[in-house]
Amino acid sequence: MNDTAKLEKLAREHGTPVMVIDHERIRENYRAFRESLPRVQAYYAVKANSEPAIIKTLYDMGVSFDVASFPEFMIVYENIKKLPKKERQDFIWDKIIYANTIKQKETLEELDPYKPLVTYDNAEELKKIKRHCPHGGVVLRIKVPNTGSMVELSSKFGADPGEAVDLVLEALNIGLVVEGLSFHVGSQCNNFENYMQALQLAASIFKESESRGHKIKILDIGGGFPVKYNSKVKSFQTLARKLNTEFKRLFPEDIELLAEPGRFLVANSGTLITKIIGKASRSGKPCYYLDDGVYHTFSGIVFDHCTYPLKAFKDGEKRVSAVFGPTCDAFDTISVAEELPDLEIDDLLYAENIGAYSLASSTYFNGFPPAKVVHINK
Ligand SMILES: Cc1ncc(COP(=O)(O)O)c(C=O)c1O
Structure with missing residues (x-):
């Protein structure tokens, strides 16, 4: 099984959002x-x-x-x-x-x-x-x-x-x-x-x-x-x-x-897997809504000044897309210019190198709990 197949399997077993720590x-x-x-x-x-x-x-x-x-x-x-x-x-x-x-x-x-x-x-x-x-x-x-x-x-x-x-x-x-x-x-x-x-x-x-x-x-x-x-x-x-x-x-x-x-x-021990929970087109731009965002594992975007490129498990022609977190705040914006293929609700995305200053500053904002954590190769 290659690495992405392993990640998909872990997401199926544990649900999303899930942080895998190797x-x-x-x-x-x-x-x-x-x-x-x-x-x-x-x-x-x-x-x-x-x-x-x-x-x-x-x-x-x-x-x-x-x-x-x-x-x-x-x-x-x-x-x-x-x-x-x-x-x-x-x-x-x-x-x-x-x-x-x-x-x-x-x-x-x-x-x-x-x-x-x-x-x-x-x-x-x-x-x-x-x-x-x-x-x-x-x-x-x-x-x-x-x-x-x-x-x-x-x-x-x-x-x-x-x-x-x-x-x-x-x-x-x-x-x-x-x-x-x-x-x-x-x-x-x-x-x-x-x-x-x-x-x-x-x-x-x-x-x-x-x-x-x-x-x-x-x-x-x-x-x-x-x-x-x-x-x-x-x-x-x-x-x-x-x-x-x-x-x-x-x-x-x-x-x-x-x-x-x-x-x-x-940092490089952590990979986050997150799911698309909503999809819209705004001013012609594809917009994806995920089950994790900047109040949670992507908090490093705010506090750590870090970026975490998102990767899809599917191939396809890429378009500049916006990606948001699940909360009701517009500040919960992961990226306004992410290169992604055409994706559907329930598709998974993953972000690598997200093991530092991410979970650590995750909140319960809007009642959404921090991501689950799965440890591998302990
Ligand atoms: C006192 C102190 N030591 C160590 C660290 C860890 O720094 P780094 O993650 O850059 O290695 C920090 C980070 O804020 C710190 O404040």
């Missing part, structure tokens, strides 16, 4: 990451897709995790919990970083007994950590160039690099230990210069901090690793070669290197 793809992505960046421990960014089965597959391969909320922390902890009690505590830093620089007081209190690694990027947050999570280790996140990345993060997060060493010393003054420095170049980063500049900034901060009495031990290079959504995306292997050269040139051998890949590990 765990072999996830394992391949992780192997590629580890082989290309052997010095870097991957902390999977759970926000990209928090399906517990994905966490389990990655956990079993030795991956660590970046979480950004207490519920995400607990999804990962479900796996750690199986270890003997004695080992759990030593293990926690090796397995989890809480990488949301802004945390509710209540969350910090919930985290404190686990003595986690948490990030910060300002003095107010430091005071909060000291008061509500005094047993945590801290990692300072700096702002770095995000130019040309698909999702920009630097306007919301990151200390100005010029203030970094003062923020490190301030943490030490109030009795917290700064274990590391982190940054994020923006998600789906196709401009590798962002990483090069970020490493240069980080190296200066490492040096200055050491000269002022505190040696930072961890460098966390965040996420951003590009997924081959189309032929314009540059190769991850090229990026990895550049990173390895710069690690060697700019940093001491004994620092620990971390990264927080999200989409790189899961």
Whole structure:
């Protein structure tokens, strides 16, 4: 059976909309990451897709995790919990970083007994950590160039690099230990210069901090690793070669290197199958209405600035068509210019590379639930 026949079979068995997650793809992505960046421990960014089965597959391969909320922390902890009690505590830093620089007081209190690694990027947050999570280790996140990345993060997060060493010393003054420095170049980063500049900034901060009495031990290079959504995306292997050269040139051998890949590990593992539930012709253009839309699995169109070309299971002469989701809002528009053959109600369509930031931001708008999820090759 070829791949499309398998997808059609799964849609028949489970109904639509259905997201098929192929765990072999996830394992391949992780192997590629580890082989290309052997010095870097991957902390999977759970926000990209928090399906517990994905966490389990990655956990079993030795991956660590970046979480950004207490519920995400607990999804990962479900796996750690199986270890003997004695080992759990030593293990926690090796397995989890809480990488949301802004945390509710209540969350910090919930985290404190686990003595986690948490990030910060300002003095107010430091005071909060000291008061509500005094047993945590801290990692300072700096702002770095995000130019040309698909999702920009630097306007919301990151200390100005010029203030970094003062923020490190301030943490030490109030009795917290700064274990590391982190940054994020923006998600789906196709401009590798962002990483090069970020490493240069980080190296200066490492040096200055050491000269002022505190040696930072961890460098966390965040996420951003590009997924081959189309032929314009540059190769991850090229990026990895550049990173390895710069690690060697700019940093001491004994620092620990971390990264927080999200989409790189899961985007191409997800294929969505959706059904045509309505059809119309408006101003001469074929319009198809699907059982999934931008309030659901296609939410990445809005939040992730991503596009997911739709493919039909049928051949035929293609026409520019509009494709909408099932809700009663006109905003629920998947595409106004999709090249599709002539299709009928009940025909299926599929979208590949939709495993990251899709299910994760799906809503129940209009009473339509998120797509079903089917895991294969677990
Ligand atoms: C702190 C942090 N780390 C990691 C990631 C994952 O990034 P990516 O999916 O680009 O690898 C994100 C994404 O928003 C993030 O905010």
